[in-house]
Amino acid sequence: MTKTTTLSAPAPTAAAPDRKSRSRPTGRSPRSPRKRSSALLSKTGVTAMLGLAALYTLLPMLWLVLSSTKSRKDLFATNGFAPGKDFALFDNLSHLFQVDNGIYLRWLANTVLYAGVGALLATVFSVAAGYAFDKLAFPGKEKLFSFVLLGVMVPGTAMAIPLYLIAAKAGLVNTFWGVFVPGLVFPFGVYLARVFSAAYVPNEVLEAARMDGAGEFKAFCRIAFPMLAPAFVTIFLFQFTQIWNSFFLPLVMLSDKHLYPVNLGLYVWYSSALSQGHPQDYLLAVVGSLVSVAPLIVLFLMLQRYWKSGMTAGAVK
Amino acid sequence: MFRRRLTAMVCSVAALGLLATGCGGTDNGGSAAEKKTGEVTFWSFVKGSDKVAEAFNRTHPDIKVNFETVPSGQEYYSKLSNAVKAGTVPDVAVVEYPQLPEFATQGKLESLDGTLGPLVDKRFPQSTRKLVQLGGKTWGVPRDAAPLMLYYRNDFFKTHKIDVPKTWAEYRNMTERVKKADPKARGGVLYTDNPGLLSALTWQAGSQWFSTKKDAWKVSLDDAPSRKVADFWGDLARKDLVSSLSSLDPFWTSVQQNRTVAYVCASWCAGAQQATVADQKGKWAVAPVPTWDGKPASAMYGGSSFVVPKGAKNSGAAAEFIKWITTDPVGMKAWVSSGTSSMFPADPELVPVTKSAFPTDYFGGQDVYAVGSKSYDAVVPGWTWGPVMGTTNTAIIDQLPKVAEGNVKLSDVLTGAQKATVKDIQHRGMTLAP
């Protein structure tokens, strides 16, 4: 039995991505700067290396930011890494939010529903299933689990068409549910949740709860679930970005633009802009992308704070 | 605490989920085809489609057209294709000419013989009819033609005393002079992502990539005229006399930055050019496309038709709508109501309608439509597109960028595409003429 997982170092056999501050008692609270000296690892050295990496990730983004501030003429006429002659960001933004009766906001709202609510539910289902696989005894467990793993291996884009044909039979094509329901399933999340559950939820805590007469379901909700909060966040983020970036499924599933997620809407603008002679849509796609990055940044910042707090410390005591 | 609230929320959500699934799985509610008579669903990516639908609804109270905008390109065609498979098709959809035979040979279109066939016979010139009438049936109604023209920077040509080429020999000469006058500038483009222009140029030279002999397809992508054109353009590209660019952002950037001062394109490019590179107003002019022997000859690059997909629920009203948007003057006017489209109607009688809506100041007052009309009249008859254009086009596109790199000969690209096309036609069970 893995009873070592409570207070000692993480057992290396269990793979947990962001195994966190479980062992808080003795120190390393908010990481206080520790003095370590090395010829290479000076403060400037480390910062310079990170700065270089940040340059690599941010420089291409600069194109997006600068392009969003340009007029249509400057977009093609000026260097992508130089500002345009006119500063048109506000014009572009107001155009973005007004065009087609504000359809862009609608797309954003749809995306929040598809990705936000979808990933939330998907995470709940995954954590519940993963926990059951880890902690509960039932027949055929491993067979069932390898079945789940099979779901991880199937290329998602290739499944879009059979899924579409099935959805058509169920009458879900061109409805909200056609895109939302597939987002609720995240086999990899079940796998992660099982791994997390093994690492985070000590068996003796459950045993204690059972001794106290708590039902299994109650033990899961009241005791295990709070301990799995970091797992929850990780799985949620995985699935959220997956739905946020999904393209083929909404493309085949939806034809009513009021149901589009932002990704597909931007693609519709982009794909016809230059080939069909309305280049203003090209700029819309660029500005629209910049704006659509914002919610993800906010989400990340929010969850970053969440990561940092010692979630499980209280529950273990 | 946030955590506790989250937990509580999540648990109640979980309970809800359990309840819902316990009660019998995913829901199957939703739209169960509660179609009212007179409703027509309309898929299009063509500019002005929304305006046309609105105008139609205003003038036809008995039919209601619901326009749904779709992305353009290969994604759209697979979407439409799957919709037919699933039985969730629109009543009217746009299909460009090259893609039409593939849809027809896969049984994905309703034949229009009983409804719009006679109209197509009556209103369109033979060369255009041949694009939508295949195997003795009418599969779509042409909207626009896309006759070739030469676009060039009048100011650049004047400054450097370059003549507008009338033959392809002169065209080559022109590209050399352009490059000499300005080492950054080029007098043409070989698109690396789009075989449409290349096929148009072979069409103009008298090639017939596809034809039907009785009950069999004949494929000749690498016939003599085709090879002549391929060798000519392959050489221009390899010698860097024309640039090799993708037809989208890179191409328009090169125009905007004065690096492309002449190019061959269809009539619709006039509107695209004007909209995309608005500040070069007055600097551009159009001319007839150069020919091999100096006598007028042309072909089409692009152009679209409207079809009724198999399984459409309201094909009667759909036909009515298609008729209006392709052959009615009021309908035609609605297409160009935004004023920046240089769409050239496939129905020659309607040319004055679109012509009057197109502002000519961008081209210095030049009568762009007159050039277009001459070109349309000179389109070499007999061209038809093939039944596996997806395969044919991909086979060409996959090799095109290598031509400028000098690794592959353009005529060999066509030979490769020939092989891929023949193989696919055979696989689908169609007959090939010897």
Next chain:
Amino acid sequence: MASLSARAQRRTAAMLLAPFFVLFSAVTVAPLLYAGWMSLFTTRTSGLGFGGTEEVFAGLDNYVRALSDPAFRDGFITIAAYVAIYIPVMIGGALALALLLDSALVKARAFFQLALFLPHAVPGLIAALIWVYLYTPGLSPVIGFLSAGGLDISFLSADNAVFSAANIAVWEWIGYNMVIFYAALQAVPGETLDAAKIDGAGGIRTALSIKVPMIRPAIALSVLFTVIGSVQLFTEPKVIYSASSSIGSSWTPNMYVQAAAFTHNDFGLAAAASLLIALFAAVLSFLVTRFSRSRSQA
């Protein structure tokens, strides 16, 4: 344990598993079976093709066609080359960055985390636009800069495509993996590190000999996920393909599937090929899991 408890566990397990499996059956298993069914058929027509089509039972013909198509097989070679470059760069890079962030020598930690993660938030379409711009000769300031320094690199040629695709993927994912590693590093107990410090271990040695082994499970998981993702490689090469088609439309197995389904309208072939990819991924991930397990037990 008493049988009462066993029954309670079974009942609760059923309750907890039901939502996932009901949806999983509808959204994954059913389409998978459907794809398996479709992979046994092919669409045929006759003559000119205007007389309609019929679905013909083809047995394993679609599988044979996929496996005997050099384009499909070459896709796996592409993947192998890609994995050989991508995995070390991605995992090594993300790990290095996480260790740097964790080294307590760094200022503006939150800024760097966000900056490195940011590309992951960029919609795929725009990532494509950006990289097409940066890779296209004549447009790209980067290529201009490099060639001014005497370095002529063609990012879009078929020879360099593996590198170019890996670069886009690294750009998109390195911050993501770094965040995962960083979170794992945060959990390394302070006492262990303090002990190392007392023993006189330097920063780099602490990082390599103490921190890295302690987060090995996290690394193993990332490797597994990255390998599975690599087998399904699609988005990044598609970007390169849209800028220059010289890599071909079937450069990776997943692109092959896409081309079969969407440009050749050959769904039987597409279904067969995608099932073969799934099989390949399953075998590969089994091997990776085996390998990392034996390593971590060593």
